[in-house]
Amino acid sequence: MGLTDVFLEAVFYAFIALTVAGGVLAVRTQILMYTVLGAALAFLGIAGLFMFLGSLFLCMMQILIYLGAICIVLVFGIMVGYTPRQVAEQGIRSQNLLLAVPACIAAVILLRGAVGRTVWPASPDAARDFSLAAVGRQLLERYGLAFELISVLLLIAIIGAIIVVTVKEDPR
Amino acid sequence: MLSQDLKTYLVVAAFLLIIGVYGVVQRRSFIGMLISAELILAGAGLNFMAFNRFLAPEPAVGQVFTLIIMGIAAAETAIGVSFILAVYRQFKTIDPIQLNELQEEIPGRKSDADDDAFAAGGPGDHL
Structure with a gap:
């Protein structure tokens, strides 16, 4: 093992x-903007893990989509719809916290045990072509429908978001 | 070499799943819940990529699947933030507890008084 x-x-x-x-x-954290910051850090770490998994393409996509699109949208959502007076971002009550944190730790340990005990058989004819060219060819040929469906889904979601935001306020 | 072991990635993804569930349950604001849901989706994508790298016969399928998850996460965020903005304009709050328009009146529980007392809490309680 070298340096x-x-x-x-x-x-x-x-x-x-x-x-x-x-x-x-x-x-x-109790401050919503720090929540977005924490999520952005987690997404950046996952992008690095994607690089270690051999896919520079998904590393870039993770940074572009999660950090570049989702986090920005969330920041705008907080800036437009959030005022400190009106959001009581208090944590749950302390006795509930005493139950919730051990429950989550126990769940992680259980999943860790399940992962450790399972035998993961590798596929015998595993191809090792992780290059961007191979992925691009697959995206345009074999998985072209999936690729187009993502685009259509995003388009519909954005149009729907605009419609939801611009709907008239109920005069009450 | 932990970086060449499938289980490392699976444990990180399991951690993201659990902490996302914890965040969805614990958060008192819709944006916080949305961010926690994003963490869950990111963990799922990491799982797909790990299986794709170590087990799958074809390296492209996991990447395509993770790309779809990212697209769905982006669509979910766009819709979710627009819902939050619409709800905020309608009710002037994004506190899920106060959004009880559809809630049945429970006898013996003074829901309005509780909520007003909660909303009028001192600034020390916030943030």
């Missing part, structure tokens, strides 16, 4: 730490 491998492993741990810290920040 490069050690460095790569350290970077890998850093990305995992970024993901975990971002997730904890996203659900524990």
